[in-house]
Amino acid sequence: MIIRWLVKPNMYQDSVKLMKLSAEMRQLDGVQQASVVMATEMNKETLKEIGMLVPEVAEANANDLVIVVAADSEEQALKAIETAKNLLAGSEVKQVESRLQLPRTLRSAVEALPGANLALISVPGTYAAAEAFKALNLGLNVHLFSDNVSLEDEVRLKEFGVEKRLLVMGPDCGTAIIDGVPLAFANVVSRGKIGIVGASGTGIQEATVLIDRLGAGISHAIGTGGRDLSDAVGGRMMLLGIDLLEEDLSTEVILLISKPAGAQTTLKILERVKRCKKPVVMCLLKGDLSGAMAAGVICAATIEDASYKAVALANREEPVTIPENFWGDYSEQISEAERGLRPGQRYLRGLFTGGTLADEAMVVLGSIIGDVYSNIPLRPELSLPSSRHSMGHTVVDLGDDEFTRGRPHPMIDPLPRNERLLQEYADPEVAVILCDVVTGYGSHPDPAGELARAVVKARTTYPENNVVVVAFVCGTDADPQPLSEQVEVLEKAGIIVLPSNAEAARVAGRIIKLHESRGVQ
Amino acid sequence: MNSSKELLNGPVKVVNIGLESFAHDLTSLGIANVQVDWKPPANGDPQLVRLLSLLEEHAEYINNGNKQAVGRLLDARPKLVDIAPAGDVIPGFERRMLLHSGPPISWDKMCGPMRGAIVGALIYEGLADSPKEAEVLAASGDIKFAPCHEYGAVGPMAGIISASMPVFVIENETGGNRAYSNLNEGLGKVLRFGANSPEVIGRLHWMRDVLAPVLRKAILAAGGLDIMTLTAKALQMGDECHNRNLAATSLLMRTLLPVLCKECTGGELADVASFLASNDHFYLNISMAACKASLDAAHGIKGSTLITAMARNGVEFGIRVSGLGNEWFTAPAPYVKGLYFPGYSDADANPDLGDSAITETCGLGGFAMAAAPAIVQFVGGTASDAINYTKEMYEITLATNPAYTIPALDFRPTPTGIDLIKVVETGINPIINTGIAHRDAGVGQVGAGLVRAPMECFTAALRRFADVIARQ
Numbered sequence: 001m002i003i004r005w006l007v008k009p010n011m012y013q014d015s016v017k018l019m020k021l022s023a024e025m026r027q028l029d030g031v032q033q034a035s036v037v038m039a040t041e042m043n044k045e046t047l048k049e050i051g052m053l054v055p056e057v058a059e060a061n062a063n064d065l066v067i068v069v070a071a072d073s074e075e076q077a078l079k080a081i082e083t084a085k086n087l088l089a090g091s092e093v094k095q096v097e098s099r100l101q102l103p104r105t106l107r108s109a110v111e112a113l114p115g116a117n118l119a120l121i122s123v124p125g126t127y128a129a130a131e132a133f134k135a136l137n138l139g140l141n142v143h144l145f146s147d148n149v150s151l152e153d154e155v156r157l158k159e160f161g162v163e164k165r166l167l168v169m170g171p172d173c174g175t176a177i178i179d180g181v182p183l184a185f186a187n188v189v190s191r192g193k194i195g196i197v198g199a200s201g202t203g204i205q206e207a208t209v210l211i212d213r214l215g216a217g218i219s220h221a222i223g224t225g226g227r228d229l230s231d232a233v234g235g236r237m238m239l240l241g242i243d244l245l246e247e248d249l250s251t252e253v254i255l256l257i258s259k260p261a262g263a264q265t266t267l268k269i270l271e272r273v274k275r276c277k278k279p280v281v282m283c284l285l286k287g288d289l290s291g292a293m294a295a296g297v298i299c300a301a302t303i304e305d306a307s308y309k310a311v312a313l314a315n316r317e318e319p320v321t322i323p324e325n326f327w328g329d330y331s332e333q334i335s336e337a338e339r340g341l342r343p344g345q346r347y348l349r350g351l352f353t354g355g356t357l358a359d360e361a362m363v364v365l366g367s368i369i370g371d372v373y374s375n376i377p378l379r380p381e382l383s384l385p386s387s388r389h390s391m392g393h394t395v396v397d398l399g400d401d402e403f404t405r406g407r408p409h410p411m412i413d414p415l416p417r418n419e420r421l422l423q424e425y426a427d428p429e430v431a432v433i434l435c436d437v438v439t440g441y442g443s444h445p446d447p448a449g450e451l452a453r454a455v456v457k458a459r460t461t462y463p464e465n466n467v468v469v470v471a472f473v474c475g476t477d478a479d480p481q482p483l484s485e486q487v488e489v490l491e492k493a494g495i496i497v498l499p500s501n502a503e504a505a506r507v508a509g510r511i512i513k514l515h516e517s518r519g520v521q
Numbered sequence: 522m523n524s525s526k527e528l529l530n531g532p533v534k535v536v537n538i539g540l541e542s543f544a545h546d547l548t549s550l551g552i553a554n555v556q557v558d559w560k561p562p563a564n565g566d567p568q569l570v571r572l573l574s575l576l577e578e579h580a581e582y583i584n585n586g587n588k589q590a591v592g593r594l595l596d597a598r599p600k601l602v603d604i605a606p607a608g609d610v611i612p613g614f615e616r617r618m619l620l621h622s623g624p625p626i627s628w629d630k631m632c633g634p635m636r637g638a639i640v641g642a643l644i645y646e647g648l649a650d651s652p653k654e655a656e657v658l659a660a661s662g663d664i665k666f667a668p669c670h671e672y673g674a675v676g677p678m679a680g681i682i683s684a685s686m687p688v689f690v691i692e693n694e695t696g697g698n699r700a701y702s703n704l705n706e707g708l709g710k711v712l713r714f715g716a717n718s719p720e721v722i723g724r725l726h727w728m729r730d731v732l733a734p735v736l737r738k739a740i741l742a743a744g745g746l747d748i749m750t751l752t753a754k755a756l757q758m759g760d761e762c763h764n765r766n767l768a769a770t771s772l773l774m775r776t777l778l779p780v781l782c783k784e785c786t787g788g789e790l791a792d793v794a795s796f797l798a799s800n801d802h803f804y805l806n807i808s809m810a811a812c813k814a815s816l817d818a819a820h821g822i823k824g825s826t827l828i829t830a831m832a833r834n835g836v837e838f839g840i841r842v843s844g845l846g847n848e849w850f851t852a853p854a855p856y857v858k859g860l861y862f863p864g865y866s867d868a869d870a871n872p873d874l875g876d877s878a879i880t881e882t883c884g885l886g887g888f889a890m891a892a893a894p895a896i897v898q899f900v901g902g903t904a905s906d907a908i909n910y911t912k913e914m915y916e917i918t919l920a921t922n923p924a925y926t927i928p929a930l931d932f933r934p935t936p937t938g939i940d941l942i943k944v945v946e947t948g949i950n951p952i953i954n955t956g957i958a959h960r961d962a963g964v965g966q967v968g969a970g971l972v973r974a975p976m977e978c979f980t981a982a983l984r985r986f987a988d989v990i991a992r993q
Contacts, residue, residue, distance in 0.1 A: 010598050011924055012753035017932050063750040089923045089934070101909075102558035104916045104947050109536045113555040117528045122539030127561055130574040131538055137580040140536065141528045145543075167525040179531030181552050184543055220529055240525065248529050441546040 003070050004077035011065040030076030039064045106134045129153035144170025145184050158236040173223035174201025185442035188478035192217020193314045197241030198257030199224045202354030209474050210307035216314045219251040231262030254280045255310040260287040270295045279313045281306050285359050302360050304502035327499045330507050337468045338514045345431035348512050349424040350395030353410040357436040358397040361505040368509030411443045414450035425458035432468045434508040439475030448486035452493035469495045472504035564948045572987045586824025590843045591920045591938045597815035598694040601746040604737040608684030611672050618665040622680025622876040623834025624849040628659050632835030637715025637962020638679035645722050646683045670830050674701040675809045675876035678713035687733035691810040696818035702810035707800040715962030735793050738784040739777045748811040761893035762808040763886030764954045769804035812883035826941035831882045835874035840978045852977035857957045859970010871960040873972050878953045884922050884937030887952035888914045892927045910952050917943040944979045
């Protein structure tokens, strides 16, 4: 038996508390006897009786706190003393439980949640960068959902993040899935071997949903924020994300989702991808694939194709382009829908809540119906003079800054799209309205129901305009708004629902095209 | 230290700042998370927000400074070692000098109670024969006025200390530094509230000639008294050692009684005993000096944002910061919100006065309010208010003091060591539990209540701190 002790001079503690503490110490492995007491004459007498009054304790006085432990080994005795010291200092976890109020700052929140490793920040942009800095200083990874953070701050944050090997996802990062945990706007998808790094929130959401739909799963989905690939930011987080997924044991295939990037950054990313030890698929939405292809990188022009290729690689198959009619043959539905159109109906109007979904639709539509006007156009000359008024074929991103200033995002608040839908429906030249429905955490509790009601209202208001409505639901059955229920609600309202966003755009485009060709005949 | 690599290995534990729905979603999934009750920092002042961000870039430097300062504060072991005339023990004390509470102030700007106390002190010292003469002398420039704080001393209310006044000598055993405070005279017509009648002067003479020597004998015979132990025990007995000192005073008497009986003659002992028995606040000045000794040990550390003094002179409220040397950062002294003794009202109150906020600076007083439910009614609140005040103070302190625990908070250690940055960031002003002095000299205490340290002191100090860091 080994006796070890510690004297803390002039440290008064209540005796009841000390008795409790002594009892707790006696529960520890290898501890035969333990006593935490004030060194009063009486207590010293008791210690003497049980043979634990060592000379240093005998010399201590009534204002001194003493810890005496008898244990099987030195190590166990010292460990018990350490435990007692910590309990005396006040166990932090226990203290937090007794704290009813919420912490007021990041710093105190970290004290309240030992082991915290990520700060999810969605405060107004003016304050967001400062909170993100605090988080990094506290050793937290950052998911910066807030927008309106300056480019300068973004660069500083990411430089600091890279220095500390901490993620800075954002600013304006709508989604992430880390270790299976959906953050902010995210769908509930199967876990699997495909890791994503993406500069687009809805792009990541669509990719995770399609990968899930194709029978594969996600290891992690890391968002970078839309500006990460600009030359000013230099792809810092995409590069860190690639590093992480390359090392991550659960990831076998990496999918990168990017929008047109800065020239230098594109080179940097391609260079990194070529060195990557794991297969990488690169989705370059709205971008020029030739450089990447020349570099021998597997690439794709749509999220749909990129997801298909990533799943193929995860299944150890050839990453070929998604076959035509992969999801099915919709020719019959297309013909049926077209038959209901009048001769003057010729335009497509896409009303999107997800920016990347709008981008992808425009890419697909461009090869079917030609130029599409937009507030986020593929080419500058296709920019809408006014975002609030469509012309010709138009695709609008209703989640763009000018629509969300001072009001919630349309994924949360469906009203702006409902109003815009009525406006488009009223236009006798409109043939097809194409929509996205984004479910999952963060989104409206019933986005399909909202869209369905808006369509029914439009049909009742303008019965003479028989506009075809086509939609894609970006969601899964595991989402809080289950996919099957959402699809059912839409189909009941006569909306044509397709399994991918690209397919929805293709079907919508083909309806227009078919109607056009009949008109010519 | 976290890294992004470890994050991917999970489990993900989230601090959510902003949209509460994100936290609800995580909770519904069983993911560990904590929601921050977030408000724009510094009450949304853009300039301060910018300064806070700038300071955030120096977090490591500041953390190191604070670690050192807090270490010294928590390691301090204040011991009452002696009682001696101020002029004999306080280094640099001059014959024609008077110390006062709060930040520096000149005679012409002083509040009523402080002027009254100065008049009394000059008569007490034999430097003037009448109040009129004393006022002329005080205004003549022939008397040096200085803050107690600048001489290692503290004094409640007017805080006047003159050369021949006996002071408690507190020695910090770990740091070796000393702090001083005068002896508490009791309530009613007393010098610290500006009274200067012959009765007041007479009592001061008795304290000098009888009380101080008797106590001194007892203290020396006891080999000094460990003040932390007394304070720790008093916190378990319903004191917060600023506005309630009943338990601590009783414990002090009990501790001294055996030596007093042995060392003193019967007559002296009876007088001293009845004086102490009628003064619930006798321990206050000792508590204050012990806090001062602890905080002085933590003062003057580069990069530290620890507040080492909060003090009021009845006109201005001032603070000092460990890393900013001896500069005071001041704002107009606020009025105390509280309850008045019968016959008095807001109109009678003097703005906040005295060095006693040194107790809050050290984690006692308002910061330990949860330990003293008995007096919350006195300051117009409920027992749960008391608990909430203490809980709120954890948001602005750098540490907790394991030596001082609060029964009502499950023996949680007291919030200790006010952080300049946290105060400005959260917009939470330190809470002070204090007495209210009558605005006219000599009327005395007219009530008690709570007061918040003015934010302007802290924002001014933060600006200076940012300047100093930027110049490095």
